[in-house]
Amino acid sequence: MTMQQIYLAIPLLPLVAAIVVGLFGKLMPRSAAHILTIVGVGASFVLSCYALNHAMSSAPYNETVYSWLKSGNFSFEIGFLIDRLSAMMMVVVTFVSLMVHIYTIGYMEEDAGYTRFFSYISLFTFAMLMLVMSNNFMQLFFGWEAVGLVSYLLIGFWYTRPTAIYANLKAFLVNRVGDFGFLLGIGLVLFHFGSLDYSSVFSVAPQMADVQISLIGHSQWSLMTAICILLFIGAMGKSAQVPLHVWLPDSMEGPTPISALIHAATMVTAGIFMVARMSPLFELSSTALSFVLIIGSITALFMGFLGIIQNDIKRVVAYSTLSQLGYMTVALGASAYSVAIFHLMTHAFFKALLFLGAGSVIMGMHHDQDIRNMGNLKKYMPVTWLTSLIGSLALIGTPFFSGFYSKDSIIEAAQASTITGSGFAYFAVLAGVFVTAFYSFRMYFLVFHGAEKWRSVKHEAHHDDHDHHHGLSPTDDPHEPGWVIKLPLILLAIPSVFIGYIAIEPMLYGGFFKGAIWVDGAAHPVMHVLTHHWHSEFHSAAGMALHGLMSLPFLLATSGVALAWFFYMQRPDIPGKIQTKFALINQVLENKYGFDSFNERVFAAGSRLIGNKLWQIGDVSIIDGAMVNGTAKLIGKLSGVVRKLQTGLIYHYAFAMIIGVFLMLTFFTKV
Numbered sequence: 001m002t003m004q005q006i007y008l009a010i011p012l013l014p015l016v017a018a019i020v021v022g023l024f025g026k027l028m029p030r031s032a033a034h035i036l037t038i039v040g041v042g043a044s045f046v047l048s049c050y051a052l053n054h055a056m057s058s059a060p061y062n063e064t065v066y067s068w069l070k071s072g073n074f075s076f077e078i079g080f081l082i083d084r085l086s087a088m089m090m091v092v093v094t095f096v097s098l099m100v101h102i103y104t105i106g107y108m109e110e111d112a113g114y115t116r117f118f119s120y121i122s123l124f125t126f127a128m129l130m131l132v133m134s135n136n137f138m139q140l141f142f143g144w145e146a147v148g149l150v151s152y153l154l155i156g157f158w159y160t161r162p163t164a165i166y167a168n169l170k171a172f173l174v175n176r177v178g179d180f181g182f183l184l185g186i187g188l189v190l191f192h193f194g195s196l197d198y199s200s201v202f203s204v205a206p207q208m209a210d211v212q213i214s215l216i217g218h219s220q221w222s223l224m225t226a227i228c229i230l231l232f233i234g235a236m237g238k239s240a241q242v243p244l245h246v247w248l249p250d251s252m253e254g255p256t257p258i259s260a261l262i263h264a265a266t267m268v269t270a271g272i273f274m275v276a277r278m279s280p281l282f283e284l285s286s287t288a289l290s291f292v293l294i295i296g297s298i299t300a301l302f303m304g305f306l307g308i309i310q311n312d313i314k315r316v317v318a319y320s321t322l323s324q325l326g327y328m329t330v331a332l333g334a335s336a337y338s339v340a341i342f343h344l345m346t347h348a349f350f351k352a353l354l355f356l357g358a359g360s361v362i363m364g365m366h367h368d369q370d371i372r373n374m375g376n377l378k379k380y381m382p383v384t385w386l387t388s389l390i391g392s393l394a395l396i397g398t399p400f401f402s403g404f405y406s407k408d409s410i411i412e413a414a415q416a417s418t419i420t421g422s423g424f425a426y427f428a429v430l431a432g433v434f435v436t437a438f439y440s441f442r443m444y445f446l447v448f449h450g451a452e453k454w455r456s457v458k459h460e461a462h463h464d465d466h467d468h469h470h471g472l473s474p475t476d477d478p479h480e481p482g483w484v485i486k487l488p489l490i491l492l493a494i495p496s497v498f499i500g501y502i503a504i505e506p507m508l509y510g511g512f513f514k515g516a517i518w519v520d521g522a523a524h525p526v527m528h529v530l531t532h533h534w535h536s537e538f539h540s541a542a543g544m545a546l547h548g549l550m551s552l553p554f555l556l557a558t559s560g561v562a563l564a565w566f567f568y569m570q571r572p573d574i575p576g577k578i579q580t581k582f583a584l585i586n587q588v589l590e591n592k593y594g595f596d597s598f599n600e601r602v603f604a605a606g607s608r609l610i611g612n613k614l615w616q617i618g619d620v621s622i623i624d625g626a627m628v629n630g631t632a633k634l635i636g637k638l639s640g641v642v643r644k645l646q647t648g649l650i651y652h653y654a655f656a657m658i659i660g661v662f663l664m665l666t667f668f669t670k671v
Helices: 001-026 032-058 084-107 115-135 135-153 163-194 199-208 222-237 249-253 256-265 266-276 286-308 311-331 338-366 382-397 404-418 422-448 454-465 484-508 527-539 540-546 552-570 573-581 584-592 592-645 650-670
Strands: 062-070 074-082 213-214 220-222
Touching: 001 032, 001 062, 001 074, 001 084, 001 115, 032 084, 032 115, 032 163, 074 084, 074 115, 084 115, 084 256, 084 266, 084 484, 115 135, 115 256, 135 163, 135 222, 135 249, 135 256, 135 266, 163 199, 163 222, 163 249, 199 220, 199 311, 213 222, 220 222, 222 266, 222 286, 222 338, 222 422, 249 256, 249 311, 256 266, 256 338, 266 311, 266 338, 266 422, 286 311, 286 422, 286 584, 286 592, 311 338, 311 422, 338 382, 338 404, 338 484, 338 527, 382 404, 382 422, 382 484, 404 422, 404 484, 404 527, 404 540, 404 552, 454 484, 454 573, 484 527, 484 540, 527 540, 573 584, 584 592
Parallel strands: none
Antiparallel strands: 062 074, 213 220
């Protein structure tokens, strides 16, 4: 096989599997659904590893596969850009997707939509691969919209649940807001650059750095600033940055494997990948970088606060995802693009692990997701307990775990940055360390340690004769799921521990992304500062971890864990007293800072009001009232007038004829 054939096979194998299973799944044995899709995604993973190995030793592959459309001087093409950035993303996407496919065999075993689910997740993998492999804006937008469409189908997979339908509609509409900005940005690129090809646009970009355009009235805007902010608005939707973050927590209504697939390595990281890919444009606008930095800082800190009060195990992990996406965005704003992609990679493994671990707990608890009803599951689910502990330690940035290397690098990048907003960003990511550690281990202690609270819940349910569909029945104890669930947990736990240690030096300081990511070192010297620290203070990954044991972030993380242990293991009465004492703050957090209520009252209610008025005025009054019924009434009135002329008397008609002849002679006879 040629390299082009290999690159074609990587996205097409999951697509073919999705089509076959989707169209003919009901005609095949149930097991054929997971066999075909796992083989397709597994082959894509193997080929992606080969592509990464090839990209390590070869020049980037940048070729057009075929021209889709030509319009005047513009050409819209399908093509692949395979460099180390895209190849690394391909490996991460296909690996996490493969783990989710395997996990789904056990999680969705009894679900009626088994084959449909496998078709969807395989199609999602195809869409994400097309996004990361694209070499032009048009194909990027195709993949961008395709992952949005399939995520809509997946979030609302259980379509008989009103909450699931609400959640997928919310995700779809919020992403359309971001995508509108994204499309406007692409339109500006096409209008001013005359091309959608990455290499063509990036090569001309420095010459366009000082171009000014009129957007509103006669006010002048930097073209680069306008393009980058509009593109980033698209990223705010996909990567769930404030204020376009509201769809992500509600998307927990989908099955747990979807939470892992969408919120770990794939859809939500599309925005991070896109900004890193567009580094030659973003580096030309410090204003856009400051905008990115501040939005990321707000998301990192304030979404972490919301994780503290959540009691649904999946929503705790969802708000953790929001916060970590904010960390990645801070790195992008600080011009540390490689650090953002590094955290994207490490986060993909441990966040997928945490989501799948949460799913294992939900299965063991017979679909009870309230962490207040759990406790001491360590005794009954040892593999889930250990892997969830590894994921939590990686998430909070424990030295030697993968999350430590990427998270601490982001904190250093924020500290080293000098652009507007960097001071707030440094405070936000530093405070976020304590918050993350607190809510992560609050969940961990409540789920895996302490009293077995589900016993009292079972007892009450038994006496109240409740429906036991959700929650443990009186005769059941929690149980560890089968190996088809445990195997993905173990395979994801391994990179959650080691990948950061192995990859930090080549990815951040070894030129791994050279040629794929461009940074103006003179204007934004953050990576130079980090490189100097690495060579002068750390020397190695082990040195960085040992130094981290004496750092402020480690102290904050340790304090967060200790406080969570004290509150929820030693003095469980204290959190309730604090909640009562600070009822106003708790209410603000419960209301999610009012974003949802604002959207409901202003945008949703406003849209319904406008729609209602358009219906009343346009449809009822103008179309039905004036045009349809009005025409009928007018004809009726004219008919009534004409009817009076039809008397049936001959002399009336003769008189009318004489008058008619007289008028004709008057007007048509020349004098």
